[in-house]
Amino acid sequence: MEKPVYVIDGSRTPCLKARGQPGPFAAADLAVRAAQPLLARQPFEPKDLDQVILGCAAPGPDEANIARIVALRLGLGKAMPAYTVQRNCGSGMQAIDSAARAIACGQSSLVLAGGAEAMSHAPVLYNPAMVAWLGQWQKARTLPAKLRQLARLRPAHFVPVIGLIRGLTDPTVGLIMGRTAEILAYRFNISREEADSFAWQSHQRLAKAQAEGRLADEIEVLYDGEGNDYDHDDGVRPETTLEQLAQLPPIFDREFGLVTAGNSSQVTDGAAWVILAGEEAVKRYGLKVMGRILDCTFAGLDPAQMGLGPVYASAALLRRNRLKLEDIDFWEINEAFAAQVLACLKAFASERFCREELKLDGALGEIDPNRLNVDGGAIALGHPVGMSGTRIVLHLLRVLAERRGRLGVATLCIGGGQGGAMLVERVEEVGRG
Secondary structure (H helix, E strand, O other): OOOOOOEEEEEEEOOOOOOOOOOOOOHHHHHHHHHHHHHHHOOOOHHOOOEEEEEOOOOOOOOOOOOHHHHOOOOOOOOOEHHHHHOOOOOOHHHHHHHHHHHHHOOOOOHHHEEEHHHHOOOOEEHHHHHHHHHHHHHOOOOHHHHHHOOOOOOOOOHOEHHHHOOOOOOOOEEEHHHHHHHHHOOOOOOHHHHHHHHHHHHHHHHHHHHOOOOOOEEEEOOOOOOOOOOOOOOOOOOOHHHHHHOOOOOOOOOOOOOOOEOOOOOOOEEEEEEEEEEHHHHHHHHOOOEEEEEEEEEEEHHHHHHHHHHHHHHHHHHHOOOHHHHHEEEEEEOOEHHHHHHHHHHHHHHHHHHHOOOOOOOOOOOOOHHEOOOHHHHHHOOOOOHHHHHHHHHHHHHHHOOOOOOEEEEEEEEOOEEEEEEEEEEEEEOEE
């Protein structure tokens, strides 16, 4: 970064698990309700922001350029620029990176950046045959023409296209994301027991963080129109046992697979924000500082093995900043699938992988399990696609503050064969780490 970029505050909604029908909030609703209390507690006026950037992978039909819609609903004024970014699972991280670079080059000094997704609102679509039939129906003007068109209607026309499944399927390799996790499990010899154990640990860690109130400062309570409140990530299952997880059937490779609903991230709705500021804005408004964005890197890889994205991106990030793996105090690796995270850990530690795939001199090393996803991850709380990149950065900064770490890396795999990694530093005041 040409100039220092600071995170001064952040907030998020609870992650609300999809339960077979559209949830109580659209993506824009979630983004607005997460931002309102965040902006209300700042010493500057919301209109002092220079721009709003929001990541969202699949906004609804009424949410075109969802960032602009949210900015207007927040009352930031018609003159407030706002734009939406889409990098699949990395959308929320891309929003932070775009904001940080705008500040670093002097274009902006104060930016609201985040991510939102309402996966439960993913559309159910007509299939191409039905779309074509409807087109012909519109052209039929006379009663005989309409009757002839009705006679062409077949049961196959009514087979729906599930938008969520299509969105989670890579069209270039024809694999749904869970199948890519199965490929990694086979490649790195990951067992079902390892995957289930990792998933169980995620639930236990999140439940412990909730019980100790360590997430209260980052979660804003939601209220719907029927008087219901939502104050915690509701997908966590602290009562789940390893025996129960072992009984769940594989869902992507039913004969030989190990990826189940229990060791995969949950389909959820949520939104998260951070406020980024340059040094001048920090001093002008007397802002408290959570941390500093030091760098961000995105990397590409084989879409069929997209789950290794965190390794490719983190390796490039560390190399560019002349850091070793052991220099990082805490890690947040988004838990798309247990097998996927475990594959990343084995790839980090593999001499052969790092030499052949990353062109390094040797293995990057091993990540201490006690420094990885210390409060659980997406397996327990969910993975709202556009939100997750922002959530893991925000939470990582809170972990660094709570546990007195200095450097952290937030990283995630990205559908389509990419990975993103962001390097952050705990900073207590401008000019001092």
